[in-house]
Amino acid sequence: SLTDTAKKAVKFGFGRTATPKEIASWDIDVRPDGKGLPAGKGDVKTGRIIYTTKCAVCHGANGTETPGVKLPGAALVGDTLAKARPKTIGNYWPYATTLFDYIRRSMPYNLPGSLTDNEVYGLTAYLLNANKIIKADVVLDAQNLPQIVMPARKLFIMDDRKGAPEIK
Amino acid sequence: SLTDTAKKAVKFGFGRTATPKEIASWDIDVRPDGKGLPAGKGDVKTGRIIYTTKCAVCHGANGTETPGVKLPGAALVGDTLAKARPKTIGNYWPYATTLFDYIRRSMPYNLPGSLTDNEVYGLTAYLLNANKIIKADVVLDAQNLPQIVMPARKLFIMDDRKGAPEIK
Amino acid sequence: AAVLPVNALFAGDLEKNERLLHDLDDPTKSPGPGPSPLGKRSGFEKPVRKPSDISSRTPLQDLHSTITPADLHFERHHAGIPTIDPSKHELLIHGLVNRPMKFSLADLKRFPAITRTCFIECAGNFRTGKEEMTPQDVLGLTSQSEWTGVMLSTLFNEVGIDAKAQWFLAEGSDAAVMTRTIPLSKAWDDAMIVYAQNGEAIRPEQGYPIRLLLPGFEGNMNIKWLRRIELSEAPYMTREETSKYTYPVKDKIRMFSFEMDARSIITFPSYPQKVSKGYVEIRGIAWSGRGKVEKVEVSTDNGKTWQLANLQEPVLSKAHTYFRYLWNWNGNETEILSRVTDETGYLQPTLQQLVEARGPNIGGYHMNPITAWKVKADGSVWFKPEKYTDK
Amino acid sequence: AAVLPVNALFAGDLEKNERLLHDLDDPTKSPGPGPSPLGKRSGFEKPVRKPSDISSRTPLQDLHSTITPADLHFERHHAGIPTIDPSKHELLIHGLVNRPMKFSLADLKRFPAITRTCFIECAGNFRTGKEEMTPQDVLGLTSQSEWTGVMLSTLFNEVGIDAKAQWFLAEGSDAAVMTRTIPLSKAWDDAMIVYAQNGEAIRPEQGYPIRLLLPGFEGNMNIKWLRRIELSEAPYMTREETSKYTYPVKDKIRMFSFEMDARSIITFPSYPQKVSKGYVEIRGIAWSGRGKVEKVEVSTDNGKTWQLANLQEPVLSKAHTYFRYLWNWNGNETEILSRVTDETGYLQPTLQQLVEARGPNIGGYHMNPITAWKVKADGSVWFKPEKYTDK
Ligand code: HEC
Ligand code: HEC
């Protein structure tokens, strides 16, 4: 049923070569090894200011859960202690690069893609510091961001189920 | 794939017995052998009057095709001659009972089911006479209607194809 | 406790103000509307049936697989679409039965159910006449659904059928009070009373709340808005099976032709589409009222040679079957055609073969000729109308 | 020549005046409206999804077969539904490839196509907590469609894949610019780029104009509004595959659980339906992300004994499969349950087995426990919520 009329040897010639410029404008991903991180930098202090202006309305003044308030955005700061609730960056995110990647592509929720790379570095620094992962004087950039070892990293495993009858 | 969970032996007990009255109120069909024809009667003359009042607006003053006019209803009267066009009652209907059955259940198009049985006998008589199948003085009823032999009767055959590769 | 609005719900409000700041053409720059009770088509897509006063046709050329979306299912009505309150609708089964019975819709749903995917096709499905015809124009009176309901045999077992019964009359509750006579053997074979189409309640145009389903038989026999079945020794010779749905075969008129003969049509490329030199995947549908599609052959050289097309699995009995054939077009003008062979060994005929078999007065019913599309050197595609002597 | 209006077209006008003379309740007494470009549901039928701010759920209890009508397909969005002009949409494939390429929607439709019927299910599909829950509440984040498009392997063959590539990133063009990393083996196996759903263009909520289809894999990975694929040696560890769609298993957190585990649910009888003593056909759906449903067993005695259910044919791989079991209810209070075994031999577990296997902090993803409905002596049916230690 998944046999289509294509013979593997055939090249159809549909589509066209993508230009380097086209690729660059969409290629926004960041990998754990740092591949994809842009030039630029940001520190905790500037990050905090941007956070207050652009993020606090949805994630709370300090990014922590506020009792009695249901925020539109998830808590971002918690006890950096495995298995603590709520699951946040400090206790549940295995890679710091993911934070940069995610903020750059989809936050702030109402204006995704509007942050400069420096702003994203700053916000990442601020949130990592708030989660007690980096010191307050760290200036994040493409070199040191991938070096950060997240507390939750050691907990994560690739799927260890073998399939078949096993309940796991 | 058409095996459902019903075992032939089972009676489910869903539904209920239909009463004779319920059956009678819906059982309007008429068979070629006359089964289903109601009491009552009608002649050509009365039929013509009803036709003019209730049918002519859609089927034309005489039930024939009118050159240059597209009527909402089909022509009902034509050359009673096999293979003549248009196909009408005279040259294409194999059973007279069908005419009674069809008029009673679905005509006039705008008020189906509104005719009395006598009216339907009359209209049937009128249309059979207009198609030169019965004489002008015939009074139709449950006895003589099934006796009428339609000119097209001899042309009709049950499907004579045997299936399989045959193109027929 | 203060509750701020979340995610997509408030995205709608934000959007109005913020979108101005952003590139309107980049959907990644502003959140879109959130979930809803019922989805809608993209505003860029407007598939439609082609309605006349008595029917509407499925846009076959717009469909990429074989279940017809319910709102695009072809229609053929004889007195319009009745409005039926399902809580009041009942099915009467009487005549040559041990116990005449009435079943409510709720009763019918309690019986063991079955789902069958099959086509329903009008016996008059086939138009020709000019080059500017789409598959919808040529063959749009066929559609396919997942039908669910109860086997008619289950209900017949419940009422008990008299040994003298050979036929049954099925009657609709539309204003035509449409009737057809069906051989009893079909009830023991695969006839169903169906209440669901593509999972949900049957659509009004398709017989809501119940219709008769006779897989492979003429569309007209699949009585919609069904309210009554009467068991009988003999056929009723209703208007629809004598004055209509019959056709001249040489010096006779053939009636009670139930099965829809095997046929196929290429839906891509077709008028008014255009193709380019190089690989063109020819696509279409094939089906037979007598069982499964055995094979579909495609010709790209005016019918001189024929190549096997791929059949989309699963191939179901009495069901539209999607076929595809990869053609490497050299850019020269040609004609492309398809022909199906069904599991009974029946090969779709040419128009010429049909005319030879049935004579010059051949009618518009049960016409299933091979049809061709002309591909011009500029890539334009045109229907090839072939004359036949009906008039 | 004078032309009078015909049939259903003029029936509409006539109706207004004449209907008054007739019994309004008898649909055989006045013609109804005629054919239309697009059908609508009967006014008596109102199936709906249940929307929250981020998702909406398919009304499983209302469906009689396994293709979900497109407007009832469940939704899960992370930044709402983007509006995409199909004539401008392009798919970029780059990274570890011989030739980075862009494909327009028209390009994609020219490649050999294939249709696959399979389910898409959210990895977080399972809710419990109270007796007043319908199948839609419990498991409504799964739906099934006929998907048509091009095999991803065909496109990968066109760009040429570097031998070092092991994974690919798929990225959407919604405002979340949603990303997931997928093992390359899935592309060689059965991944597709699909542009059609149930025959017509994919609906906006499902990824119009194109989405990634990974049969059997977590819904979230089937990236909607797809615009980019990047081939890579290593996974990207995106937010959706680390912070989300991962779950505690004892002292570890499991990520990259692709296949949706086999599960089943009885959709009839279920809350808030009522049944009567006597024959009750138990109906439901079963499916597995690892292949075909091998068998479904039903228990009507609180799980003490299990009986084989009928499977609706054709049984397709990675597809919702309808099952039915005829129960003769004696009127006593009981619990009814279903459990599926898939073709790999995997038997749907109990909640207790899942908790034992994964520990007390078990999360909400990949939860596929056997669920039960309680049937009271009065015929009322209630969901049986079972506690588990997440919170
Ligand atoms: C208008 C509301 C809003 C604003 C403003 C906003 N966010 Fe968010 N944020 C959300 C929502 C809603 C989510 C959850 C989205 C989802 O799950 O798909 C989220 C998710 C996140 C997450 C992921 C949390 C997790 O545990 O997975 C991060 C990190 C984040 N936002 C950072 C930011 C930053 C940094 C800013 C400011 C630049 C920001 N947000 C501004 C609403 C907002
Ligand atoms: C408002 C228009 C209208 C009126 C009034 C009307 N008809 Fe008709 N009639 C039609 C239409 C339209 C058809 C075709 C219906 C179809 O094919 O389903 C038809 C079909 C017929 C046919 C079948 C013709 C054939 O060859 O199959 C007969 C017989 C007939 N009408 C008789 C009558 C009689 C008798 C009356 C008066 C009592 C009547 N009609 C009044 C519109 C009308």
Ligand SMILES: [Ca+2]
């Ligand atoms: Ca990249």
Ligand SMILES: [Ca+2]
């Ligand atoms: Ca963006």
Ligand SMILES: [Ca+2]
């Ligand atoms: Ca009768």
Ligand SMILES: [Ca+2]
């Ligand atoms: Ca009537």
Ligand SMILES: [Ca+2]
């Ligand atoms: Ca928007």
Ligand SMILES: [Ca+2]
């Ligand atoms: Ca009406």
Ligand SMILES: [Co+2]
């Ligand atoms: Co028809």
Ligand SMILES: [Co+2]
């Ligand atoms: Co999900």
